[in-house]
Amino acid sequence: MAPMRGERGGSPARGARPSLPLPRRLIRQIARHVASSGRSLRRLEVSGRVIDNFDDIEDASDESDLEAPQPAVACGGNAGNLPPADHDDDLTSLSWLQDRNLLRGINLTKSDMEDSKMIASQVVIKSETSKTPPPVARVPSPPRTPCKAPPSPPAAPAHTKPPYSFSCLIFMAIEAAPARALPVKEIYAWIVKHFPYFKHAPQGWKNSVRHNLSLNKCFHKVAAAPGLGKGSLWTVDPQHRATFLQTLGRQPIPPAPPDSPPPCKNAPDPALFPFLARRLQASPPPPPGADEYRAAATVLAMKYGPAVLDQLPPAAHLVISRCARDEHSYSGGEERRTAEALLNLAGLAAHHAS
DNA sequence: TTGGATGTAAACAACA
DNA sequence: TTGTTGTTTACATCCA
Numbered sequence: 001m002a003p004m005r006g007e008r009g010g011s012p013a014r015g016a017r018p019s020l021p022l023p024r025r026l027i028r029q030i031a032r033h034v035a036s037s038g039r040s041l042r043r044l045e046v047s048g049r050v051i052d053n054f055d056d057i058e059d060a061s062d063e064s065d066l067e068a069p070q071p072a073v074a075c076g077g078n079a080g081n082l083p084p085a086d087h088d089d090d091l092t093s094l095s096w097l098q099d100r101n102l103l104r105g106i107n108l109t110k111s112d113m114e115d116s117k118m119i120a121s122q123v124v125i126k127s128e129t130s131k132t133p134p135p136v137a138r139v140p141s142p143p144r145t146p147c148k149a150p151p152s153p154p155a156a157p158a159h160t161k162p163p164y165s166f167s168c169l170i171f172m173a174i175e176a177a178p179a180r181a182l183p184v185k186e187i188y189a190w191i192v193k194h195f196p197y198f199k200h201a202p203q204g205w206k207n208s209v210r211h212n213l214s215l216n217k218c219f220h221k222v223a224a225a226p227g228l229g230k231g232s233l234w235t236v237d238p239q240h241r242a243t244f245l246q247t248l249g250r251q252p253i254p255p256a257p258p259d260s261p262p263p264c265k266n267a268p269d270p271a272l273f274p275f276l277a278r279r280l281q282a283s284p285p286p287p288p289g290a291d292e293y294r295a296a297a298t299v300l301a302m303k304y305g306p307a308v309l310d311q312l313p314p315a316a317h318l319v320i321s322r323c324a325r326d327e328h329s330y331s332g333g334e335e336r337r338t339a340e341a342l343l344n345l346a347g348l349a350a351h352h353a354s
Numbered sequence: 355t356t357g358g359a360t361g362t363a364a365a366c367a368a369c370a
Numbered sequence: 371t372t373g374t375t376g377t378t379t380a381c382a383t384c385c386a
Contacts, residue, residue, distance in 0.1 A: 165359085165360065165361085166360080166361075167359095167360085183375095184374085184375065184376085185374085185375090202362095204361090204362055204363065205361090205362090206374095207362075207363070207364085208360090208361060208362065208363095210374095210375070210376060210377085211361085211362085211363095211376095211377085211378090212360090212361095213376080214376060214377050214378080215377085215378085221376085230369065230370055230373095230374060230375065231369095231374075231375055231376085232375080232376085
């Protein structure tokens with residue numbers, strides 16, 4: 001098989017003029033979302049920049065939306081912990097980022113906590129409520145000190161090799177990502193974060209991860225979208241994802257494809273990975289052909305912060321064109337479809353020479 | 355004993 | 371030039 005080379009494109013040219021920290025359309029969508037819940041958007045803070053005049057936003061054109069040069073949240077390795085959009089229907093806070101349940105049993109470093117707080121502090125949407133919301137039951141915060149001893153039943157000790165195969169680790173990492181797509185670097189970060197063993201493990205394990213990604217049919221490489229930098233996004237093949245879920249004992253077992261992935265010997269511990277467990281339990285398998293959507297959504301999340309994922313249309317509403325040439329070329333088609341999905345997600349029409 | 359799955363190491367190319 | 375990413379090959383180990 002001919003290796004697919006040269007898929008990593010350069011970074012796109014970006015507009016130099018200062019712009020809103022989020023695309024106007026996304027801000028409008030956030031405002032509409034808040035309004036639809038009976039509240040009015042009063043103030044939006046992104047990266048410390050306050051947006052409080054939404055009339056201007058509403059009237060402004062969408063020009064250069066995608067060229068907003070300032071990402072709301074830097075890609076910092078936390079993507080894997082982001083919960084689904086409906087986790088907290090109150091957009092006024094991203095307190096779920098500091099959901100200690102997510103982190104129970106994991107040795108948190110100070111920087112981990114800071115990262116979490118940083119992201120939560122980057123995007124703040126303040127609204128006025130026209131209906132009286134019920135008081136939000138908050139889980140009492142545990143002490144800030146890192147968990148030295150995992151709660152019983154104990155998962156794998158923090159510094160022993162986890163009982164998961166690399167394919168399972170990769171699957172969990174990708175599955176935990178907001179858009180179910182991650183670059184290799186983020187996969188590394190997720191694994192290290194959740195399995196501190198790898199923090200001090202010999203570097204070869206990264207080679208094993210890449211080896212698995214390349215060799216395992218369960219994982220698909222999605223061409224990098226503009227702005228992502230080096231490397232591609234990796235997704236779990238929907239067909240194989242179903243098999244992964246089956247092997248995790250969460251789904252009825254239809255006939256498995258002939259090249260189904262190897263079963264995970266151990267399901268993720270829900271005590272260790274409550275969010276992942278919830279997601280695996282709740283989410284249906286993504287429709288075929290959703291890779292581009294995931295890739296585009298991931299790029300947006302990395303560029304503008306995870307909050308934008310709340311505002312994205314469902315993948316089914318995306319129109320991603322495919323032409324016969326795409327289906328028969330080894331490269332280029334995926335890139336363009338990802339780019340089109342990205343444009344569609346940002347509310348822009350995709351224009352390309354045909 | 356055999357074959358498949360898995361882990362590890364290494365070489366290499368392409369790219370930022 | 372260096373580090374990262376991605377692919378491929380080879381070999382060892384484990385297990386059914």
